[in-house]
Amino acid sequence: MQTADDLLRQLGDGLDSGEVPAGLFGNADVYRQELRRLFGRCWVFIGHESELEAKGDYVLRKIGEDKFIAVRDERGEINVLFDACRHRGVQVCRADSGNTSHFRCPYHGWIYDTAGNLVGAPLWRNAFKGMDKGGNGLARAAKVDSYHGLLFATLDPSAPSLPEYLGGMTWYLDLLFGLNEHGVEVMGPPQRFVIDANWKSGAENFCGDDYHLGTLHRSVWEIGAFPIPFAANMMGYHVQASPGHSLSFSMAESAEEPGPRFFGFPDALAETFDTSRISERQLDVARRSRVLVGNIFPNFSILALPMTEDGGNHPPVGIITIRTWQPLGPGQVEVWNWFCCYKNVTATERERAYKAGLGTFSMGGSFEMDDAEPWITIGRTGRSVAAEATGFKLNYQMGMEGIGISRPVDPDEWPGPGIVRWSRYEEGVQRNLFRFYERMMTAEPGEWPALRFDG
Amino acid sequence: MDLELTGRVALGGGRGDRDEERAVNSQDGVIKRSEPLGIGNEFTGVEVRKVWTRQGERLEIALPKTGRSILLDPMQLEILIAQEPEKFTELFACELGSEEERESYE
Numbered sequence: 078m079q080t081a082d083d084l085l086r087q088l089g090d091g092l093d094s095g096e097v098p099a100g101l102f103g104n105a106d107v108y109r110q111e112l113r114r115l116f117g118r119c120w121v122f123i124g125h126e127s128e129l130e131a132k133g134d135y136v137l138r139k140i141g142e143d144k145f146i147a148v149r150d151e152r153g154e155i156n157v158l159f160d161a162c163r164h165r166g167v168q169v170c171r172a173d174s175g176n177t178s179h180f181r182c183p184y185h186g187w188i189y190d191t192a193g194n195l196v197g198a199p200l201w202r203n204a205f206k207g208m209d210k211g212g213n214g215l216a217r218a219a220k221v222d223s224y225h226g227l228l229f230a231t232l233d234p235s236a237p238s239l240p241e242y243l244g245g246m247t248w249y250l251d252l253l254f255g256l257n258e259h260g261v262e263v264m265g266p267p268q269r270f271v272i273d274a275n276w277k278s279g280a281e282n283f284c285g286d287d288y289h290l291g292t293l294h295r296s297v298w299e300i301g302a303f304p305i306p307f308a309a310n311m312m313g314y315h316v317q318a319s320p321g322h323s324l325s326f327s328m329a330e331s332a333e334e335p336g337p338r339f340f341g342f343p344d345a346l347a348e349t350f351d352t353s354r355i356s357e358r359q360l361d362v363a364r365r366s367r368v369l370v371g372n373i374f375p376n377f378s379i380l381a382l383p384m385t386e387d388g389g390n391h392p393p394v395g396i397i398t399i400r401t402w403q404p405l406g407p408g409q410v411e412v413w414n415w416f417c418c419y420k421n422v423t424a425t426e427r428e429r430a431y432k433a434g435l436g437t438f439s440m441g442g443s444f445e446m447d448d449a450e451p452w453i454t455i456g457r458t459g460r461s462v463a464a465e466a467t468g469f470k471l472n473y474q475m476g477m478e479g480i481g482i483s484r485p486v487d488p489d490e491w492p493g494p495g496i497v498r499w500s501r502y503e504e505g506v507q508r509n510l511f512r513f514y515e516r517m518m519t520a521e522p523g524e525w526p527a528l529r530f531d532g
Numbered sequence: 533m534d535l536e537l538t539g540r541v542a543l544g545g546g547r548g549d550r551d552e553e554r555a556v557n558s559q560d561g562v563i564k565r566s567e568p569l570g571i572g573n574e575f576t577g578v579e580v581r582k583v584w585t586r587q588g589e590r591l592e593i594a595l596p597k598t599g600r601s602i603l604l605d606p607m608q609l610e611i612l613i614a615q616e617p618e619k620f621t622e623l624f625a626c627e628l629g630s631e632e633e634r635e636s637y638e
Contacts, residue, residue, distance in 0.1 A: 132617075151617030172574040178620060181575045188628065190621050197630025205630070 079465050081106040081518070087470070088515045095474030095504070097511055102129055102275040103459025108407035114518050115375045116141030118233040120242045122377035122401050123157055125146050125415065126226040127262035131177040132193060137370075140232060145218065150191040151178060152406050154227065157230040160217035169215070170247060174266065179429065189215050227399070229378075233525040244319030244528050245494035246373055246525055252363040253381055253397070255354040256339070259420040264431050268414040270440035274452035275459060276410040277514075278374055279402035283370050283378035283450065285315050285325030285506035288475065293447050297309035301388020302437055302444075304337060305367055313368070314486065315476070315503045317496040321513030323506035324371025325381070326362070329508075330499075336529075338364050341383025341428050342395035346419055350441065358492035373515055376402040379415030386436020386443070395432040406480045408456045414439055473511070559584045560603065565592065 079100055084107055087098040095228055121140045124147055128136055135148035137160065146169070162169050162182040169180045169189070177195065177425035180189045186199040193215040196491040198205060218230035222239035224247060229239055241248055254261055281288070288299075291307040299306065305327065313328040339347045340363075352360055368382040376398050397417040402410050416434040418427050437444045457463055475484035476498060483503040491497045498505060516526035563586060568579040583603065591609060594601035596618045606614070626630040 170574065175573040177573045177575055178617065179575070188624055196621050197625045197628035199628060201628045201630035206632070210630070250625060 078103060078108075081110045084520050085515060087468075088511060089519070090468060092473075092512055092515065094319070094506055095472060095477050095508065096470040099455075099459050099461075099464040099469040099471050101459065102277060102455050102459070103407050103461070103464075105407050106402070109218065110518060111375075112141045114512070116232075116404070119227040119230065119375050119517065120220075120231045120239055121375070122232050122373070122399075123221075123228045124267075125261075125263045125399070125417070126145075126155070126228055127156055127172075128221055128266075131176060133178050134174075135170065135177065135191070136174045137170050137172070140218070140230060144168065144179070145230070146215075147230075148191045152192070154192070155221060156191065156193055156275075157218040157221045157228075157229065159218075161216065162187050163195065163213045163215065164198070186499075192334050193217055193229060211383070225250055229377075233249060235525070237525060237528060240487075241528060244322065244326075245316075246318040246322040246371070248359065248493050248495040249316065249318055249324055249371065250371070250379075251355045251364075253340070253369055256350040256360070256363060257419065257421065258351075258353045259349075261417040262355075262420050264416045264418055264427065265335050267400075268439050269412045270413055270414075271405065271409060272448065272449045272452060273408055273456060274410050275407060275456045276402040276404040277447075277510075278452040279400075279410060279412065279459075280372050280374075280376050280378065281507045282452075283372040283380065284323035285501060285503070286508050287311055287313075287325055287370075287501040288329070293451060294444055295319065296447075297437070297443050300443070302385055302393070304383055304393045304401070310368065311501045313501050313504045315498045315501055316371075316481070316490060316493065316505060317509040317530070318371075318493075319495060320516070320526060320530065321374030321510060322372065323499055323509045325368060325506060326342070326366050327501070328370035329367075332361075332365055334365075337367050337383045337393070337395075340366055340369060340381040340395040340397075341393055343422070344421070344425065346422055349419075349421055361491065365512075372510065373438060374510060376404070377456065378402065380438065384433045384437045386433050391429065391433070394433050396430050396438070398434055398438045400486050412440075412445075428488050460477055473504045473508055476505055501505065503504075524530075562603075562635075570595075582631075 083102065084098045084104055085101045122274060123138045124136050129147060129149040132149050132151050132153060135146050138147055146158045147155060148153050160168050160170050164185055164187050167182055167184040169182050178191060188196040190196055195210040208231055219232055219234040220236055221230045224239060224243060251365050295513040296301050309325045312330065314324045314325050317322060333348040339350065350360065370380045372378045381397045384396050385391045398414055400414045401419060403413055405411050416431055418430050436442055437447055440456050474480050482498050482501045483498050486497040486499050512527060520526055555560050562583045564584040566582040568581045571578050571580055581594060583590050583592045590603040591606050592601055592603050622631060
């Protein structure tokens with residue numbers, strides 16, 4: 078039986094040649110190590126701060142397979158607390174979300190405040206008088222931080238700060254989430270749906286697998302869901318923002334092209350975009366962007382683009398979906414999907430964007446249903462005896478030296494950070510994910526791979 | 533705070549003459565009750581309603597799972613508003629008997 082070490086060695090040896098062993102998408106040993114070495118260490122997306130506006134608001138989220146309570150306490154601080162009572166490890170919160178000032182364990186009735194401190198337990202004097210409460214609060218994530226309202230946590234005390242971890246990705250998050258002083262908020266609770274696929278299929282797709290649109294999603298053009306022809310949409314930039322984090326822009330070479338601009342957001346909204354929070358160069362990139370799709374390592378993805386669920390009656394409009402590829406095992410992923418909008422849109426614009434998002438990138442959406450089918454079979458291939466017996470490698474060679482039309486972009490052609498290539502016929506963005514993946518999976522505890530390309 | 537615990541099960545409406553008559557006959561002197569509002573989360577749930585006495589009004593908060601309820605007048609509500617959140621944590625600790633260890637918070 079192949080071990081994780083075998084597969085990681087194959088990955089390390091093959092990646093520069095564009096080879097990724099298929100077993101990574103199904104091997105149970107690999108999956109167990111991912112939980113500890115990736116999800117137990119990396120900054121993982123928890124939710125959006127707009128989900129926790131009021132004191133006492135809480136949501137139940139996962140880091141790897143483990144449940145955490147994200148809660149705004151009575152002082153207004155956000156805590157990310159391990160959902161396990163100190164007494165017997167019983168799950169304290171069972172609802173997906175709610176508002177409370179205290180948590181009460183259902184087993185013996187231990188009570189905690191929303192900062193995670195133990196307050197007491199029934200018949201305290203008989204049971205625990207003299208015991209220190211101090212070390213008996215709920216366990217918490219080692220670090221919690223947010224960027225443009227995107228809330229992340231890490232379980233690793235040795236983790237770098239969130240801005241350091243995001244690296245070059247902050248520049249790109251700015252130009253989607255920082256376009257005006259208002260910023261974005263989520264529209265409702267996240268949609269959740271389970272696919273019998275490996276979580277990495279979603280993550281690597283959102284690094285910039287634009288190439289699949291012409292085959293798998295061809296029908297969406299036939300119903301007018303997306304306004305840019307396939308060939309034109311393949312024009313744009315592939316960006317390895319920093320090790321592990323990749324994204325892709327659909328963008329014409331000429332700044333004079335007719336658009337859509339600003340991801341297809343309504344004109345009236347775009348008129349409020351300014352440089353109050355971002356630079357003129359970031360604003361320019363956003364103005365020229367038709368589509369932005371990206372993944373923050375390991376499993377948090379972002380997509381902004383013009384969409385409509387009903388091309389016959391509604392023109393496409395800019396939508397933002399943010400999502401996690403929540404691992405449920407080597408062969409199963411739960412997609413958590415939030416739609417966001419700028420806080421200063423009108424009620425009509427908000428509803429239009431929500432419906433366009435639901436009709437395309439959601440569990441019943443035209444795009445999303447397409448993607449589930451091939452991803453399921455990638456997992457099946459990854460688990461197969463045949464893949465192991467034949468040493469089956471997947472091809473990630475598009476855009477490598479001498480392959481295809483992709484070319485490097487000079488720094489004076491592109492104002493943002495990272496390794497940038499022109500045209501989206503390119504899989505360096507996925508190789509960037511797998512390179513950092515290999516380094517995290519083989520790093521010693523407390524050791525961190527380089528977070529900058531020049532580092 | 534000297535809060536009155538009525539010990540009355542606060543279930544059912546209080547509309548109409550028959551209900552009013554029944555309410556007057558109760559021990560708390562309440563002659564009319566508004567429709568209840570439920571305030572709940574996964575840990576507990578209470579019913580809140582406005583009630584009228586012969587001469588004034590109070591806020592009734594009832595805990596159906598125990599049958600306990602409390603009638604708060606505007607003066608009590610005013611001082612309730614003045615409390616810091618930690619006061620309620622302290623009240624929980626007092627109820628549990630764990631308040632002596634409260635200095636070890638954080």
